[in-house]
Amino acid sequence: MKNILEVKNLSTSFFTHAGEVKAVKDISFNVGIGEAIGIVGESGSGKSVTSLSIMNLLSFPGKVINGSVCFAGTELTNLKEKKMQLVRGNEIGMIFQDPMTSLNPVYTVGNQIMESLLRHQKLNRGEARKKAIEMLSLVGIPGPENRLNQYPHEFSGGMRQRVMIAMALCCKPKLLIADEPTTALDVTIQAQIIELLKDLKDKINTSIILITHDLGVVAELCSRVIVMYAGSVVEKGTTRDVFYNPRHPYTWGLLKSIPIVNADHKERLIPIDGQPPDLLNTPPGCPFCPRCDHAMQICAQTQPPLSQLGEQHLAACWLLHPGAPRVERGR
Amino acid sequence: MVTIWMVVTITFFLMHAIPGGPFTREKALPPAVMKNIEERYHLNDPLWKQYTDYIQNLVRGDLGPSFKYQGVTVNQIIAESFPISAQLGLASLFIMLFVGLPAGIISALRQTKWQDHLAMSLATVGVAVPNFVVATLLMYIVGVKLGWLPTARWLSWQSVIMPSIALAGYYTAYVARLTRSSVLEVLQQDYIRTARAKGLPERVVVYKHALKNALIPIVTYLGPILAGILTGSFVIEKIFAIPGLGEHFVASIWNRDYTVILGVTVFYATLLVIVNLIVDILYCFIDPRIRLGK
Amino acid sequence: MADIPVSGIHEISKDKFTPLPARKKDIADISRPSVTYWGDAWRRLRQNKMAMLGMYTIIFIILLAILGPILSPHSYSDQFLDKQGLGPNNEHWFGTDSLGRDLFVRVLYGARISLAVGLVASLLNLTVGVLYGGIAGLAGGRVDNVMMRIVDMFYSIPLVLYVILMMVVIGPGLKSIFMALGLVYWLEMARVVRAQILTLKEQEFVMAARALGASQARILFRHLIPNCMGPIIITVSMNIPLAIFTEAFLSFLGLGVAIPMASWGVLASDALPAIRSYPHMLFFPAMAISVTMLAFNFLGDGLRDALDPRLRK
Secondary structure, eight states: OOOEEEEEEEEEEEEETEEEEEEEEEEEEEETTTEEEEEOOOOTSHHHHHHHHHHOOTTTTEEEEEEEEEEETTOOOOOHHHHHOOOOOOEEEEEEOHHHHHHHSSOHHHHHHHHHHHHOOOOHHHHHHHHHHHHHHTOSSSSSSHTTTSOOOGHHHHHHHHHHHHHHHTTSSEEEEETTTTTTTHHHHHHHHHHHHHHHHEEEOEEEEEEESSSHHHHHHOSEEEEEEETTEEEEEHHHHHHHSSHHHHHHHHHSSSOOTOSSSOOOOOOOOOOOOOOSSOOOSTTGGGGOOTTTTGTTTTTTOOEOOOOOOSEOOGGGGGOOOOOOOOO | OOOHHHHHHHHHHHHHHHOOTTTSSOOOOHHHHHHHHHTTTTTTTHHHHHHHHHHHHTTTOOOOOOOSSSBHHHHHHHHHHHHHHHHHHHHHHIIIIIHHHHHHHHHHHTTTSHHHHHHHHHHHHHHHHHHHHHHHHHHIIOOOOOOOOOOSOSSSSGGGGGHHHHHHHHHHHHHHHHHHHHHHHHHHHHHHHHHHHHHHHHHHHIIIHHHHHHHOOOOOHHHHHHHHHHHHHHHHHHHTTOOOOHHHHHHHHHHHOOHHHHHHHHHHHHHHHHHHHHHHHHHHHTTTTTTTTT | OOOGGGGGSSOOOOOGGSBBBSSOOHHHSSOOOOHHHHHHHHHHHHHHHHHHHHHHHHHHHHHHHHHHHHHHSSSOOOOGGGTOOOHHHOOSTTOOOOOOHHHHHHHHHHHHHHHHHHHHHHHHHHIIIIHHHHHHHHHHHHHHHHHHHHHHHHHHHHHHHHHHHHHHHSSSSSSHHHHHHHHTTTTHHHHHHHHHHHHHHTTTHHHHHHHTTOHHIIIIIIHHHHTTTTHHHHHHHHHHHHHHHHHHHHHHHHHSOTTSOOOOOHHHHHTTTTTOOOOHHHHHHHHHHHHHHHHHHHHHHHHHHHHOGOOOO
């Protein structure tokens, strides 16, 4: 499978007054053409910063300090701003977490969709309008002709997210980055939006990076998963690998904290104790060590490397070292 | 309407609560003369009748005669002097918008660069130094020492320059600071990130997406700002000896010319109510979330 | 951390794989030490050089205003007709005015008046304004509606206009300035406090207090007002320079304190006719007002930055 996006050894830091905050540490992954991958992790694990780094949209004091982002053969990290603007919105579309605040309240929805079309495609206003109407009906908004002239506050949350999707996809981008597209929505609406993304992925043949903390959503849409913790990749592999054969204690914890409605016997939801570490002064060793049930001496001293577990399955944990005691995933 | 009525009522009764009338002199007038005068101005009518008479005249747009200047009505005084004050006010408004707004925007976009530091230092001084100090210093340096501009009165177009700068000074600085913080806050918003993610050039992001949102809080402050320019004119017109309405108002306080005080206060209140109405309408245009008639 | 297969790592001694002893799972260990709201605000205020400069300047002005006139050999009303309009010199640091009065002492007396006005304005803000806004916010419903309609109606007309009208009625003088300020200077605070209380009273801790049977007054004074302290302090710090300015403005128009008392506005106004011959008469009071206003503004800006929770890192 050819890759549309290859991220290698990407590191991003925020240089604040208090010191360097390492938000993303040396992560690598790739996305194949027409493929959907998921990036999961708690809030603050560096998922969103990864996506903003790809888009070159980090705001001061954030900065990509190392690594490369190669999109369709073009290196993005050192691309001139003018050239980058031609990539954004045109070749890479982006959807954000909160549709309530991600649309400009003082312009009509039509204006905001057409803006993108007018900038990237050689369309006149009439054509752009037609295309915008087409996009709105594609994302399932009834009465698109009238809706076009309405302002964002006249839409419900789910409808606004549909508008965001229409906006992100109107130029038929090769890659769509969806940053927690369902987090701010009601559960029933969430399912609709994921269904819509699944549908559109095939219709316009776009690749998707889905950023979320909801493993259920990932299982629905993605073929591969990357699990991030404190800015690092702790486990990655096919969705099947990560769901049925997880190897990192953090992934175990994540899976244990999903409710299973149809379980035969009643199970308790098990949260992961503690909070993610402070990225300002990270202690040496594995960042998950203080919260890990199986932590060993070495975990507090040295960061574990990523171990190859299968063709695509990798995890970073000392338990995978041949010298380590065998620990079974508890459930 | 309620506001205007309330102002009329409060002012009316305040004026009548003052011990000693407008005709109280150091040497008492002969009782006959006093009685004559009171007759003429209906001052010996019961208070409630004076009040209802005043309201009735007011509805017809008649603010009554001046007590101080024989044969001159309050309407005439306003008609004569208000255009001058209006010119001064509009000139100040112009300065405020065309200096304050751009200064604030530039400051926000060049945050922590020298343009920002320069503009914000000036704005901080501008907010702190009272308008009459600015006015007198301007008059002393530009008018007296350098002799570039006339120091007083209302003779030519040059006369408007110094007073309007002095009057606009505080509000220009205020608008610049407000614009800066507003633009900075808007630039943090999610929809700005969306606009950038669409690949729009920075120019469009700032001037289309950020600016219109940033103007919303500034429009809300327009009412108080205009009210401030109005009261500021009292002192500026006094310093530069401009025969505007503010100067007349202050003079009428000194002269205890109650009908003029009352009339001008009512006029100012009406003016401000109208201004606030215009601001509300403007607000609806700029922010689609607000609908008229709500 | 590259993709190195496990076998690629050199041998690691067995004992490294023994489990860690006593697990330190307590959250406090993982997260940062917590900083109280006021501690954090004070730390940030101290870091703000301009705000600290403003604060020290204000303290300096207060000391000077209290002690200066006592220590100076001159009085604010003594006239020396042989020393009219002297420039600054050794005996009269700021020179003398056109009646031969020592300008330094007069400016210091002006500082007393300005600071007194500022003090009165802030006391009014803290008592009338906070109470009015607090009661309106807590009562809600019709009471709130009526109370706020009154404030709104006052508010649509500039405060200075009311103050002027009050001065006309009561007559010029320091006492009337205080009364005039008292009638109108709490309006803004009332609005600020009410808006805060409206959002605060919906929160759980108020519900909890109510469930425990706390009286309305107790909820207001123990739970709501302490939680509005940030905005209250900001509003006070913004209103003090405004009150000082208003007094100077009125005195300048001749509606303020009566002669021979000297406030900065009066001094500046007195200097105006003599501006060609004695510019120093204007310069010093103008300086005094501007420096004081600047100091209060710096401190106010600093307080706002330090107390606004949205800016907390």
